Amino acid sequence: MDQETVGNIVLLAIVTLISVVQNGFFAHKVEHESKTQNGRSFQRTGTLAFERVYTAKGSRESASQTLCMREVRRSQNCVDAYPTFLVVLWSAGLLCSQVPAAFAGLMYLFVRQKYFVGYLGERTQSTPGYIFGKRIILFLFLMSLAGIFNYYLIFFFGSDFENYIKTVTTTVSPLLLIP
Amino acid sequence: MDQETVGNIVLLAIVTLISVVQNGFFAHKVEHESKTQNGRSFQRTGTLAFERVYTAKGSRESASQTLCMREVRRSQNCVDAYPTFLVVLWSAGLLCSQVPAAFAGLMYLFVRQKYFVGYLGERTQSTPGYIFGKRIILFLFLMSLAGIFNYYLIFFFGSDFENYIKTVTTTVSPLLLIP
Amino acid sequence: MDQETVGNIVLLAIVTLISVVQNGFFAHKVEHESKTQNGRSFQRTGTLAFERVYTAKGSRESASQTLCMREVRRSQNCVDAYPTFLVVLWSAGLLCSQVPAAFAGLMYLFVRQKYFVGYLGERTQSTPGYIFGKRIILFLFLMSLAGIFNYYLIFFFGSDFENYIKTVTTTVSPLLLIP
Numbered sequence: 001m002d003q004e005t006v007g008n009i010v011l012l013a014i015v016t017l018i019s020v021v022q023n024g025f026f027a028h029k030v031e032h033e034s035k036t037q038n039g040r041s042f043q044r045t046g047t048l049a050f051e052r053v054y055t056a057k058g059s060r061e062s063a064s065q066t067l068c069m070r071e072v073r074r075s076q077n078c079v080d081a082y083p084t085f086l087v088v089l090w091s092a093g094l095l096c097s098q099v100p101a102a103f104a105g106l107m108y109l110f111v112r113q114k115y116f117v118g119y120l121g122e123r124t125q126s127t128p129g130y131i132f133g134k135r136i137i138l139f140l141f142l143m144s145l146a147g148i149f150n151y152y153l154i155f156f157f158g159s160d161f162e163n164y165i166k167t168v169t170t171t172v173s174p175l176l177l178i179p
Numbered sequence: 180m181d182q183e184t185v186g187n188i189v190l191l192a193i194v195t196l197i198s199v200v201q202n203g204f205f206a207h208k209v210e211h212e213s214k215t216q217n218g219r220s221f222q223r224t225g226t227l228a229f230e231r232v233y234t235a236k237g238s239r240e241s242a243s244q245t246l247c248m249r250e251v252r253r254s255q256n257c258v259d260a261y262p263t264f265l266v267v268l269w270s271a272g273l274l275c276s277q278v279p280a281a282f283a284g285l286m287y288l289f290v291r292q293k294y295f296v297g298y299l300g301e302r303t304q305s306t307p308g309y310i311f312g313k314r315i316i317l318f319l320f321l322m323s324l325a326g327i328f329n330y331y332l333i334f335f336f337g338s339d340f341e342n343y344i345k346t347v348t349t350t351v352s353p354l355l356l357i358p
Numbered sequence: 359m360d361q362e363t364v365g366n367i368v369l370l371a372i373v374t375l376i377s378v379v380q381n382g383f384f385a386h387k388v389e390h391e392s393k394t395q396n397g398r399s400f401q402r403t404g405t406l407a408f409e410r411v412y413t414a415k416g417s418r419e420s421a422s423q424t425l426c427m428r429e430v431r432r433s434q435n436c437v438d439a440y441p442t443f444l445v446v447l448w449s450a451g452l453l454c455s456q457v458p459a460a461f462a463g464l465m466y467l468f469v470r471q472k473y474f475v476g477y478l479g480e481r482t483q484s485t486p487g488y489i490f491g492k493r494i495i496l497f498l499f500l501m502s503l504a505g506i507f508n509y510y511l512i513f514f515f516g517s518d519f520e521n522y523i524k525t526v527t528t529t530v531s532p533l534l535l536i537p
Contacts, residue, residue, distance in 0.1 A: 007513075020495075086441065259434075323375055326364075
């Protein structure tokens, strides 16, 4: 691709590559946990493999298994939401404006990291919320909608609000920093 | 991006955004169900959290848990098939023809919605089929193949069947409406 | 899209379509296994459907259920890694060089196939590794990084190493064939 086209997507590509690194981190963490878990159970009980994994009965294994299961579930939730995130990130960046979209994407990656590792110490919150980063996904979604809306405004009325929309989104995006 | 390029992808982008809304609906439904389920079990039995989730023994909880589990599984199947759907939607739309691809994508979203909510009332079909919307995915896949084939025809023989392919796909696509 | 633009992505599109076929094969395999499993259990025990699926107690069903569960887990791991693979494949192909990226993508599909069907006969390895094809993903990731790095080199210093990077990646990519 030529220099100009790459310039239109380079920030989005960087955010996407960071998210790939994060995916790798999650996968590594889950693999590590599941290996540790399996090794420990094997030494202690020596039952068949599928029993270790699919029945969780023993009271002594409960605590560590709960931790492991929670990590697996959280990683699963992250994996489930990943295609949706990519879709809104790229459609917001391509249809509307690149810089705020990349910034919101970066925020989402922070929220995801916090969702995955932040509550590892707690015992009580055993079933983590299924959805996280709703506000950021919504922001990116609205940006995409604004881009499509603008396209049809140009198409039918010939009036271009692109710069106006870009200014608004760039101004609004720092609000995502508010927790 | 300039107006013309956006015009080539705007319908695909709209279908994709609708699918994002649907993903959000599924995630919301699953979170809601799992919360209700957890709350009810907690009041009744008060066991440890992981037991509630990973063993399904009690006969009274069976019916509602089966419902919940089915919904979770169905949502999981939808999530699993989502990247594949996006890939064939966009490659069919970009390599071949936009309008029939977007139409087929819309059909797929309807089928997915029906797959998720349609059989909620039934008790018998406890393990839903893993695959749904095969015909639509196949249609989009064949459109992509036709696009690639056409590229190599132009490349090697210089003969362009693009308009012919576009006419055929546009004519064939309403057949997807037949259940 | 015009002929030249399609030429820039056609190999990536072909690899992606092959991966779609493979996804379909995995989904078919899982559906088939789960149906066989359900059918056999039903004839033998006749318990409620959710018990069959969510408790794995009987010693005679163990072996086949372990097999089935392993297949499901493996397919799940493939599905989980799929968006990440697509992202690095396309960013490596678009930002850096198409031919080595498509070649590495093809290698990844071979590794994935081997991961899914290769060890079906073994009984011992009951919990398959969570991650596979690390080296190929890393190669594609480094290609994307090189592409982004090159963009900023042109942007800030005006020096273009694109041909150099393309030669290096094309030379290095056959090394992925070494197991």
